[in-house]
Amino acid sequence: MTCSSVQVQPYLLEALEEKFTLHKLDTTTEPDKAARFLRSHRDSIRAVVGTAFVGADAELIDQLPNLEIVSSYSVGVDKIDLAKCKEKGIRVTNCPDVSTDDVADLALGLMLAVSRRLCPIDRYVRSGLWSKLGDYELTTKFSGKTVGIIGPGNIGMAIAKRAEAFGCPISYFSRSKKPACINYNYCPTVVDLAANCDILVVACALTPDTRHIINRDVIDALGPEGVLINIGRGPHVDEAELVSALLEGRLGGAGLDVFQDEPNVPEELFKLDNVVLMPHVGSATVEARKAMADLVVGNLEAHFLNKPLLTPVV
Amino acid sequence: MESIGVLLMCPMYSYLEQELQSRFNLFKLWQQPPSKITEFLKSNQRTIKAVVSNARVGVDAQLIDSLPNLEIVASFSVGFDKIDLKRCEEKGIRVTNTPDVLTDDVADLGIALILAVLRKICPCDGFVRSGKWKDGDFGLSTKFSSKPVGIVGLGRIGSAIAKRAQAFGCSISYHSRTQKPLKPYKYYDNIVDLAKNCSILVVACSLTDETRHIVNREVIDALGPRGILINVGRGAHVDEPELVSALLEGRLAGAGLDVYEDEPEVPEPLLRLDNVVLLPHVGSDTVETCNAMADLVLANLEAHFNSRPLPTPVI
Numbered sequence: 001m002t003c004s005s006v007q008v009q010p011y012l013l014e015a016l017e018e019k020f021t022l023h024k025l026d027t028t029t030e031p032d033k034a035a036r037f038l039r040s041h042r043d044s045i046r047a048v049v050g051t052a053f054v055g056a057d058a059e060l061i062d063q064l065p066n067l068e069i070v071s072s073y074s075v076g077v078d079k080i081d082l083a084k085c086k087e088k089g090i091r092v093t094n095c096p097d098v099s100t101d102d103v104a105d106l107a108l109g110l111m112l113a114v115s116r117r118l119c120p121i122d123r124y125v126r127s128g129l130w131s132k133l134g135d136y137e138l139t140t141k142f143s144g145k146t147v148g149i150i151g152p153g154n155i156g157m158a159i160a161k162r163a164e165a166f167g168c169p170i171s172y173f174s175r176s177k178k179p180a181c182i183n184y185n186y187c188p189t190v191v192d193l194a195a196n197c198d199i200l201v202v203a204c205a206l207t208p209d210t211r212h213i214i215n216r217d218v219i220d221a222l223g224p225e226g227v228l229i230n231i232g233r234g235p236h237v238d239e240a241e242l243v244s245a246l247l248e249g250r251l252g253g254a255g256l257d258v259f260q261d262e263p264n265v266p267e268e269l270f271k272l273d274n275v276v277l278m279p280h281v282g283s284a285t286v287e288a289r290k291a292m293a294d295l296v297v298g299n300l301e302a303h304f305l306n307k308p309l310l311t312p313v314v
Numbered sequence: 315m316e317s318i319g320v321l322l323m324c325p326m327y328s329y330l331e332q333e334l335q336s337r338f339n340l341f342k343l344w345q346q347p348p349s350k351i352t353e354f355l356k357s358n359q360r361t362i363k364a365v366v367s368n369a370r371v372g373v374d375a376q377l378i379d380s381l382p383n384l385e386i387v388a389s390f391s392v393g394f395d396k397i398d399l400k401r402c403e404e405k406g407i408r409v410t411n412t413p414d415v416l417t418d419d420v421a422d423l424g425i426a427l428i429l430a431v432l433r434k435i436c437p438c439d440g441f442v443r444s445g446k447w448k449d450g451d452f453g454l455s456t457k458f459s460s461k462p463v464g465i466v467g468l469g470r471i472g473s474a475i476a477k478r479a480q481a482f483g484c485s486i487s488y489h490s491r492t493q494k495p496l497k498p499y500k501y502y503d504n505i506v507d508l509a510k511n512c513s514i515l516v517v518a519c520s521l522t523d524e525t526r527h528i529v530n531r532e533v534i535d536a537l538g539p540r541g542i543l544i545n546v547g548r549g550a551h552v553d554e555p556e557l558v559s560a561l562l563e564g565r566l567a568g569a570g571l572d573v574y575e576d577e578p579e580v581p582e583p584l585l586r587l588d589n590v591v592l593l594p595h596v597g598s599d600t601v602e603t604c605n606a607m608a609d610l611v612l613a614n615l616e617a618h619f620n621s622r623p624l625p626t627p628v629i
Contacts, residue, residue, distance in 0.1 A: 009454070101459035105482065109429035112422060116600070118430055119439045121593055126585045130578040130594040134325075141602040142426075143418035165481030166422065263447040270443045276435065277442040279452045285433070287457040 012073060012293035016049065019297065038063050047071060047300055052280065053262060055079025061088065071299045073292055075099060075155075075283070077313050078206040078233060085314050092314040093299035097154060098291035099283030104158035106282050107231045110255025111163075111199055113276045114227050115142040120273040143167050148197030150174075150190060150213060151204025152181050155231070159201055160184065171197050174204075190214075194221035199229060206233040214238060219245045227253040231282050234260040243268055246275060257282050318619060319361030321381070323371040326390050330608035334366065337612070355380045364388065364615055369548075369595065370577060372396020378405065386618045388611045391598075392416055392471075394628050395521035395548060402629060409628040410614035413470060415606035416598035421474035423597050424516055424546045427570025428463075428479075430591045431542050432456045432514075437588045456567075459483045464512030466505060466528060467519025468494055471546070475516055487512060490519065505529070509536035514544065521548040531556045534566055542568040546597050549574040558583055561590060572597050 016022045023041050025034060038045075038060075045064050048056050052074035058081045061067060069091040070080055077094050085092050113119060117139045124136050147163040149156045149172045157180065160170045171185040172178075173193040178186075187193035190213055194200050200222050204210050214228065214237040222228060228251065230237055239260040245251040246269065253274035259265050262280055269275050283292065299310050320338040322331065334340045339361060346354045355362075355377075362381050367373050369391040375398045378384060386408040387397055394411050402409050430436055434455045441452050460483040465472045468488045476486045476499060487500040489508040494501070502508040505528055509515050515537050519525050529543065529552040537543060543566060545552055554575045560566040561584065568589035574580055577595055584590050598607065613625050 101483065102457055105429060105458045106433060108482075109426070109433050109435055112426035113430060113435050113439075116423060116426055116596070118426055118591065118593070119436045121596060122430075122436045122591050123440075125580055125592040125594050128585075130580070134578075135599070136594060136596065138599050138601045138604055139596070141419055141600040142422045162478075162481045165478045167418065265442055265447070276439050278435070278438050279442050279447040281433070281438055281452060281455065284452065284454050285457040286454045289454060 009289050009293065011290055012049075012296060015293055015297045016300075019301065020047070042066075047303070049073055049296055049300075050080060052076055052079070055081075056085070057081050058084045061085065061090065069093070069300065069303045071296045071303075072313075073296050075103075076206060076233060078235075080313075082314055090314070091303060091309060091312060093295075093309055093311050094313050095292040095295045096311055098295060099288040100154045100158050102285050102288045103155050103231055103282040104162060106257060106278070107155075107159045107201055107203070107229055107255075108162045110229050110231070110257065110276055110278070111147070111201075111227070112142055114229075114253045114255045114274065115140050115145075115199075117273060119276055145198040146171060146196065148172065148187070148193040148200045149184075150193065150200070150202050151210075151232070152178050152184070153203065153205070156201070156203035157181075159203060168199075190218050191221045194218045194226070195223075197222075198225065199227045201229040202232040202236045204232055204236070206235055211235050212238045214242070216241045216245075219251055222251060224250055225252045227251075227255065229255045231257045234258045234262060239266065246272060315616075315619060317361070318363050319358060320364045320366060320615070321358075321362045323365065323367045323373070326366070326368050327604045327608055329605060330366075330390065330611060333608065333612055338364070338615070352380070359383065364618075366390060366611060366615075367397065369393050369396070372398075373402075374398050375401045378402065378407065386410070386615065388614045389628075390607055390611050393520060393548060395550075397628075399629060408618060408624060410611070410624055410626050411628050412607040412610045413626055415610055416603050417470045417474050419600050419603045420471045420518075420546050420597040421478055423572060423593070424471075424475045424518065424544055425478045427544045427546070427572065427591055427593070428514055428516075428542070429458055431544070431568045431570045431589065432458045432461075434588065436591055458514075460485075461514055462487065462512040463514045463516065464488065464502075464508040465499075466490070466508065466515065466517045466551075467525075467547070468497060468499070469519065472516070472518035473497070475518055475546075484514075491524075505533055506536045509533045509538075509541070512537075513541050515541060516544040517547040517551045519547055519551070521550055526550050527553045529553065529557070531560075534560045537566060539565055540567050542566070542570070544570045546572050549577060554581060561587060 046066050046068045048070045050072045056070045061084050072094045121136050143166045147168045152172045173187050173190050243266045255276045257278040318338050321341045324344050363385045365387045367389045373387050378401045388410045392411050392413045463479045463484045465488040468490050489502045489505045558581045570591045572593045617624050
């Protein structure tokens with residue numbers, strides 16, 4: 001059995017190398033080199049391990065005639081051409097649930113860090129300014145602020161549960177009302193949600209419908225005191241609109257773990273104190289990554305032993 | 315009221331200062347050169363009937379004794395460790411603080427520090443801003459949810475921290491002078507056992523003679539190389555040199571500190587560490603809470619000088 005994989009953690013690499021013949025595809029080098037690599041191994045590759053950054057698009061799938069399964073080391077499968085996989089009978093698995101807590105924790109971390117200006121204040125202390133210039137300016141209270149959640153799925157609900165402990169009323173948007181959200185305020189449109197919350201969190205899956213779900217209208221509705229938290233995917237947000245809103249003070253602040261074109265982050269954001277910028281680390285804890293690696297390997301083993309897949313998407 | 319002298323110990327909050335200025339005869343202690351303070355107090359000692367202090371600048375016996383007409387000390391803080399309560403009691407001087415209105419903010423900051431330390435939020439933010447993300451991933455941090463949290467002092471702030479941490483699936487245990495039978499958390503009658511049995515230790519008690527250096531070498535050792543310390547109490551709760559050497563030697567995994575033994579001085583070796591978050595005593599420094607605290611200070615002063623019951627007396 002052979003796999004092709006990209007930029008993953010040592011624990012996962014070791015597990016894969018132990019059980020399979022592992023081919024590591026480096027997509028950061030020249031396309032020609034990658035193409036030659038695939039051509040030379042094309043027939044022996046029966047599985048692909050993708051990540052949140054690099055999945056399996058139609059082009060890759062077409063180059064691997066014996067591909068049977070794509071096991072993604074991520075929750076999101078937006079970088080996998082699911083339609084193509086279905087067409088070709090290729091199975092797809094992901095890693096739901098095991099990183100839910102970590103992503104939700106980071107969402108709260110971002111809300112608190114933005115509201116209380118944690119990073120600029122820590123920098124202020126480290127640069128010796130506390131004794132030189134005195135106290136930093138006042139920040140904004142977090143407890144009791146209304147939190148609006150786009151996508152009350154596992155991650156969205158985990159965020160809501162945590163925010164509730166801070167006395168935050170919860171509002172949400174999804175295509176239809178959810179029975180589990182009976183204590184939360186349903187908003188029929190995202191603009192409605194943005195107008196009725198202080199902190200707007202993107203927690204839904206990326207699909208063609210949710211691309212740029214945060215657009216100019218939503219940002220305007222959220223307003224100059226509002227804060228946007230994105231722990232979904234970069235393309236959920238019209239990044240250019242977000243940047244200009246922040247630079248012009250039309251949006252109060254943002255906590256971002258994902259960007260349109262990772263690892264590139266709009267440099268105009270770097271001088272802002274009201275944003276917190278994370279390098280897509282929502283599930284980047286030792287604990288979550290170990291559990292995810294176990295799921296990737298577990299799904300592959302199940303497939304090649306003709307057992308039911310642990311966490312199939314397709 | 316304009317004739318009542320109020321001594322403001324240091325710059326605190328502009329809204330409070332303005333209100334005190336408009337309602338009373340306000341004296342600003344910090345505007346006097348140090349050599350002239352004794353003289354200044356002597357010439358105004360008949361007028362000054364109230365002192366407004368805070369967490370940083372207190373009211374000691376010497377000051378109390380130099381103000382023979384002092385009737386009330388209203389602190390713009392919930393902690394009153396810098397006020398000589400004994401002397402005030404002896405002289406029948408009332409003391410007030412600002413409880414409850416700042417509980418949420420301090421608890422929020424406690425949780426923020428836990429998340430920031432474990433998930434390396436500040437180093438990650440710095441990593442992105444420096445452009446280093448283009449060269450590779452940041453690396454892994456540590457999960458918060460479900461970790462056992464130990465709280466020293468289960469008062470208003472400690473309880474609010476516990477409530478929040480529970481929502482992250484954390485088990486809560488605590489140490490305080492006495493067990494709280496109505497609280498559903500595990501109690502330890504000594505802090506070393508608490509530290510042994512948690513991975514995140516949060517200091518949230520008040521500073522008294524008994525709790526000075528309550529976090530010492532033994533406690534730090536019990537917390538261990540995978541443990542983290544969060545201090546939203548007072549700097550003097552922690553043996554600071556022991557904390558610094560534990561962090562430098564890897565005997566403690568990390569720390570989130572809002573308070574220090576000698577503010578605004580922060581131990582220099584900490585400034586270079588990635589596994590600490592350093593804040594300048596901002597536990598209650600939000601606009602909303604400072605407004606509420608100021609209103610409470612003013613309400614206490616107004617009540618006293620109108621012979622009404624004090625809203626939040628300490629004594």
